[in-house]
Amino acid sequence: MTDSSPPLSLLEIRLDAVCRNYLLLQKKLERGCDLAAAVKADAYGLGAHKVVPALYRAGCRHFYVAHAEEGIRARAVLPEDAGKAHVYVLHGTGGTDAEEFLRHDMTPVLNGFGDIENWAALARRKEKKLPAVLQLDTGMNRLGLAADEIARLCAVPDILQPLDLRYVMSHLACADEPAHPKNRAQLEKFKRLTGALGLPCRLSLANSAGIFLGTDYHFDQARPGCALYGINPTPDAPNPMQGVITLKARILQIRDTAAGETVGYGAAYAAARPVKLATISVGYADGLLRSFGKNGMVYIGGCACPLTGRVSMDLVVADVTGVAAQAGDYAEIVGAHQTADDVAAAAGTIGYEILTDLGRRYKRSYTG
């Protein structure tokens, strides 16, 4: 294979679309409300080394990651003089030497009383105020201080003295279901708990979908992820965001089969009539879920071609009967005809998982 031979599978990531999505979300916020970006899990699988600098150029100065290692990588691709770019680590200092946070100028999200004590102890040792974000649990029951811990904190407010508390945050469980009563309940609880803490500090509640619940939910900082990457933050309404990726794979072979022939492992599909089949170079090792085999489609020359049989590790087979498909053509998996959300719906999952599962074998190209 020479360098000029076309790749077996292609993943195009449009950074300009990510930036347009960032600006579109920003328009929904009032002045003074910061728009952060969730760039955890390698910017939802799209490549933090490219996405983080692109968002920085679009004006983003607040970046959320899950692991400290992700924060170190994000810091490394932010401009050196970017004193104002903040990197927040959602999982806090657990699992990392806390000194790493100082070395790489990262701010931990403190999720419990122990986290606060440890970070405050380091601040006292260093004899300087250390930045922190405090997470409260308002009903997700996943991370953050529960009501009893908040009461304990109110009893010993001095414990926060060595810290420079940047934000108090919480996370919504059902923001993508606007009518869900949990949204209001969490909003009210967030107001009540932050009021009880009585800290003069900025507040953050909304993820992507939370931004679309209305300005009540915006406070001083929103933290979208999925919407930046083109996933619909309002699943019950048309997607206000732009698609960010195109995913294509090449047809390796075309074959004509007789009625009664089966396709792939387990002979899970049997042709009811003579069919023309295209074998395509993409499989579950590339992140195309096995559950996509049942109802999944690919698009060839703009025509919808249903998958036949199971998704294999490196291959799928599509029914291209009546379609002008040839070996060497590309089949579109995500693009103009099908979104990552569509693929997710067919596979019985959410667009997030389609993005974070994107494999390493695609020839990736970044545009914009």
Ligand SMILES: *Cc1c(COP(=O)(O)O)cnc(C)c1O
């Ligand atoms: C992942 C995450 C976000 C972003 O969520 P999206 O639904 O992708 O917008 C915001 N806040 C927290 C705490 C998160 O874990």
